[in-house]
Amino acid sequence: MDTSRAGARERDAADPLAAFADRFDVPGLYMDGNSLGPISQDAERTLDRVREEWRERAIGGWTDGDPPWFEYAEALGDRLAPLVGADSSEVVVANSTTVNIHTLIDTFLEDGTVVVNELDFPTDHYAIRAQLRRRGLDPDEHLVVVESRDGRTIDADDVIDALSEDVDVLFMPSVLYRSGQLFDLERLTSAAHDHGALAGFDLAHSVGVVDHALGEIGVDFAVWCHYKYCNAGPGAPAGLYVAERHFDRRPALPGWWGHEKETQFELRQTYTPAPDAGAYQIGTPPVLAMAPLEGALETIEAAGIEAIRENSLELTEYLISLADERLPECTVGTPREPARRGGHVALEHPDAYGVCHALKERDVVVDFRPPNVIRVCPSPLYTSFEDVYRVVEEFVEVLEEGEYEGIEPKDADVT
Ligand SMILES: Cc1ncc(COP(=O)(O)O)c(C=O)c1O
Numbered sequence: 028m029d030t031s032r033a034g035a036r037e038r039d040a041a042d043p044l045a046a047f048a049d050r051f052d053v054p055g056l057y058m059d060g061n062s063l064g065p066i067s068q069d070a071e072r073t074l075d076r077v078r079e080e081w082r083e084r085a086i087g088g089w090t091d092g093d094p095p096w097f098e099y100a101e102a103l104g105d106r107l108a109p110l111v112g113a114d115s116s117e118v119v120v121a122n123s124t125t126v127n128i129h130t131l132i133d134t135f136l137e138d139g140t141v142v143v144n145e146l147d148f149p150t151d152h153y154a155i156r157a158q159l160r161r162r163g164l165d166p167d168e169h170l171v172v173v174e175s176r177d178g179r180t181i182d183a184d185d186v187i188d189a190l191s192e193d194v195d196v197l198f199m200p201s202v203l204y205r206s207g208q209l210f211d212l213e214r215l216t217s218a219a220h221d222h223g224a225l226a227g228f229d230l231a232h233s234v235g236v237v238d239h240a241l242g243e244i245g246v247d248f249a250v251w252c253h254y255k256y257c258n259a260g261p262g263a264p265a266g267l268y269v270a271e272r273h274f275d276r277r278p279a280l281p282g283w284w285g286h287e288k289e290t291q292f293e294l295r296q297t298y299t300p301a302p303d304a305g306a307y308q309i310g311t312p313p314v315l316a317m318a319p320l321e322g323a324l325e326t327i328e329a330a331g332i333e334a335i336r337e338n339s340l341e342l343t344e345y346l347i348s349l350a351d352e353r354l355p356e357c358t359v360g361t362p363r364e365p366a367r368r369g370g371h372v373a374l375e376h377p378d379a380y381g382v383c384h385a386l387k388e389r390d391v392v393v394d395f396r397p398p399n400v401i402r403v404c405p406s407p408l409y410t411s412f413e414d415v416y417r418v419v420e421e422f423v424e425v426l427e428e429g430e431y432e433g434i435e436p437k438d439a440d441v442t
């Protein structure tokens with residue numbers, strides 16, 4: 028692979044997505060979209076519109092907004108459905124990722140066990156353990172935690188071996204938040220079903236950068252956030268998918284906003300859930316926080332999720348090649364096979380925290396995840412191949428100058 032700067036510029040000149048960078052305001056050399064994506068003019072435009080609807084219509088926005096706020100969560104679900112490969116009735120914007128894990132696990136869990144993995148993002152285990160305890164089920168007996176063989180990845184064979192007839196739910200991330208390993212959701216879903224279990228996924232690190240086909244492969248339910256690769260802004264409300272075959276289940280956390288729309292404002296004391304994924308809404312949707320997602324989705328739709336995925340793999344492959352060539356002190360923790368790689372690259376270094384801090388001092392934004400990982404996320408919508416080249420250049424200089432030395436992790440250091 029041509030890893031020269033000139034070669035990077037040539038790839039940028041031929042990059043079909045290159046023009047999308049003009050839509051974004053990106054602080055510094057920004058490689059942290061796997062944590063929080065930057066603002067775009069599209070996201071800002073729809074946020075501004077809803078703010079003006081509030082100013083001009085106030086309560087009238089619920090019925091006269093464009094779209095009416097009353098149906099905003101469902102309307103955004105309709106736009107997200109193609110991104111995750113689902114029917115529009117199966118997707119809604121609601122709650123937070125963590126709340127969606129709570130309500131969906133609580134809805135789908137019987138009295139059996141849940142299979143998870145030890146490298147999950149912590150909030151997933153907190154929620155699932157709480158749902159087990161709420162049923163009087165001891166997590167130590169009802170939570171099967173598949174262990175990592177290398178501390179970076181999870182072997183799918185080990186996940187499948189953990190399945191047995193008493194498993195109610197297999198709950199896995201699509202992409203591991205630290206190493207960036209991407210799983211074969213179809214294989215895991217099929218194996219779960221072969222053992223009579225349901226397959227649920229946390230797509231936080233893949234929606235917006237990996238094309239999914241949840242309906243086609245038979246996924247039962249899924250959750251995700253929109254502030255990463257969907258660039259919908261900090262604290263953007265989350266998304267969820269429930270397969271149509273499960274619409275007969277009553278959501279475990281009912282709220283009036285999950286009530287069937289036709290009679291919601293009859294304000295009856297009896298709860299009638301919406302006949303689709305909308306039933307998993309709980310309270311009044313955060314309309315202002317939802318607004319940037321509308322514009323952000325326009326950007327993704329214009330680029331096309333398949334083109335985004337293809338470009339992401341090219342950018343991360345280029346980054347890995349440069350790391351192999353220029354950063355011998357680092358270990359690439361992310362699987363190299365495209366089918367096993369999400370949207371970011373994990374570079375391991377014994378002084379990872381100090382390197383991250385030193386890079387931020389150079390206006391290069393990456394993030395640190397314990398114990399020794401620097402996550403670098405070249406995002407197809409606003410990162411060029413030359414940006415990737417420059418990040419590695421800065422990384423090399425930080426190491427050569429020893430700028431990371433003596434920098435220790437501080438408490439509550441949000442990265
Ligand atoms: C896999 C995964 N699940 C959940 C979350 C966070 O959930 P929430 O949006 O509820 O904070 C994250 C991090 O943002 C994550 O990486």
Ligand SMILES: Nc1c(O)cccc1C(=O)C[C@H](N)C(=O)O
Nearest residue numbers: 061062063148204231262441442
């Ligand atoms: N999700 C985050 C947040 O809401 C605030 C600050 C940082 C983050 C994160 O990057 C956590 C994220 N799930 C991760 O992959 O580590």
